Amino acid sequence: MTNAEALAPFLPEGRGMLLAYDHGLEHGPTDFDERSVDPAHVVDLASKGGFTGVVLQLGVAEAFYGGRTPLVLKLNGKTRLPGGEPVSRQIATVDDAVRLDASGVGYTIYLGSVHEPVMLREFAGIRRAAREAGLAVIAWIYPRGAAVLDDTAPEIVSYAARAGLELGADAVKIKYTGDIASFRWAVRAAGPTKVFMSGGPKAKTDVAFLRQVRDILDAGAVGVAVGRNVWQHDDPEGFAARLRALVLHDKPLEEVLPR
Ligand code: FBP
Numbered sequence: 500m501t502n503a504e505a506l507a508p509f510l511p512e513g514r515g516m517l518l519a520y521d522h523g524l525e526h527g528p529t530d531f532d533e534r535s536v537d538p539a540h541v542v543d544l545a546s547k548g549g550f551t552g553v554v555l556q557l558g559v560a561e562a563f564y565g566g567r568t569p570l571v572l573k574l575n576g577k578t579r580l581p582g583g584e585p586v587s588r589q590i591a592t593v594d595d596a597v598r599l600d601a602s603g604v605g606y607t608i609y610l611g612s613v614h615e616p617v618m619l620r621e622f623a624g625i626r627r628a629a630r631e632a633g634l635a636v637i638a639w640i641y642p643r644g645a646a647v648l649d650d651t652a653p654e655i656v657s658y659a660a661r662a663g664l665e666l667g668a669d670a671v672k673i674k675y676t677g678d679i680a681s682f683r684w685a686v687r688a689a690g691p692t693k694v695f696m697s698g699g700p701k702a703k704t705d706v707a708f709l710r711q712v713r714d715i716l717d718a719g720a721v722g723v724a725v726g727r728n729v730w731q732h733d734d735p736e737g738f739a740a741r742l743r744a745l746v747l748h749d750k751p752l753e754e755v756l757p758r
Contacts, residue, residue, distance in 0.1 A: 502669035502691055505635040508569040508602035509552040509670075510693070510721055516739075516746045517552040517571060517695065518545040519726035521605075524556050524576045535730040538563040544730060548739030549747070552603070554724065557591040560599050570601040571637055574625055575618075584644045586614035589621050593628035603635030603669075610659055612644035619666065626667050637724075638668035639697070650674060653681035660689040672697045672724045679714045686719035698725030705738065705757055712745050713752040722746045 509515045520541045522530045534540050538559045545553035546567040554571040555564060564570055572595060577587040587607045596604050606625055608618045622638065629636045640659035642650045649655060653676045663671030670693040676682045686694045696715040702708035708728050715723070723746060732738040741757075744750040 500630065500633060502635075502693065505603070505633070505669045506693060506721075509571070509635065511551060512747065513721060514716075514746050514749070515551040515695070515722040516549075516742055517554055517722070517724040518548065518550040518568075518729060519554040519698070519724050520545075520559070520730070521554055521556050521573045521576060522726055523559070524578060526579055530727060530731070532731070541730050542568070544735050544739070548729065548736055549743050550739065551722075551747075552724075554605055554726075557595055557599075560601070564599060566600060569603070570596075570599060571603045571605045571635075572596040572599060572601040573605045573607075575606050575621070584613045585609040586612060586617060588617070589625065593625060593632050593634065596629070596634055597632050601634060603637055604629050605637045605639060605672075607639040607641060608662070608666075609641055609643040610662055611642045611647040611655075613646075615644075622666060622668075635669045636667070637670045637672060637695070638663050638666065639672045639724075640668075641674070641697075651676055653678075653684065657681070657685040657688045660685040660692070660694060663694075664688070664690045664692040668692050670695055670721070674699065675711055675715060679718045682715055682718040682720070694720040695722055695724040696720055698723060698728045701727050701731045705732075705741070709741060709745060709755060710752060712742065716746065716749070 553568045575587045656676045672695045741755045744755040
């Protein structure tokens with residue numbers, strides 16, 4: 500199975516937008532408000548907003564996933580409480596993903612952490628099992644830890660992208676470097692491994708975020724894997740429509756900017 504075949508459910512016409520909603524474990528409910536604290540609301544938003552995938556942890560997926568949007572089941576995770584060098588261990592399995600009718604699995608690797616070897620090895624096992632099950636493997640590759648001074652420095656982001664290829668990920672989710680040329684290099688370094696941009700905290704303005712999305716598409720990325728910038732928005736469905744216009748319909752920025 501090629502990575503394009505594995506990713507097909509998430510990339511109709513070669514582009515995709517994934518709605519990430521694993522923050523309840525990673526950050527606690529601090530990111531949420533009255534609406535977004537309810538997983539049913541966000542799962543519904545994934546469908547109404549035309550997202551090509553939704554990213555959930557096991558417990559939320561078991562209780563709320565209704566099959567309306569292709570599922571990426573996160574197989575590892577951590578809370579923000581321990582501190583120290585980051586490590587995220589496996590807490591769900593490829594069998595869980597198959598049982599939940601997921602189309603892909605997600606796994607976070609903190610490249611540069613002293614615990615990096617644990618995550619690299621675990622990822623390799625998961626990748627093997629996911630391949631056998633015919634599921635896409637998406638690696639969140641976040642350089643982090645005392646050895647990483649700047650996690651969005653171009654050479655660090657392109658290292659993360661390349662690591663995705665070397666590890667056999669079908670796609671990587673990486674942070675924006677801040678300019679098209681350096682992001683294009685990161686996409687180039689990833690080779691056949693597809694690149695999604697990770698959203699990050701809510702941008703100050705819609706224009707700032709949409710401009711960033713246009714940039715990464717122009718640099719060759721296949722789309723975005725975004726959470727807070729959508730479900731923290733005052734009008735999540737309206738913002739999702741602008742994202743769709745950019746990512747799925749490849750509209751120029753001017754056509755999708757708010758007037
Ligand atoms: P956002 O678009 O909200 O940044 O979500 C992307 C994501 O990777 C989530 O899947 C994950 O929970 C979170 O960011 C991790 O954030 P952090 O960078 O604080 O570890």
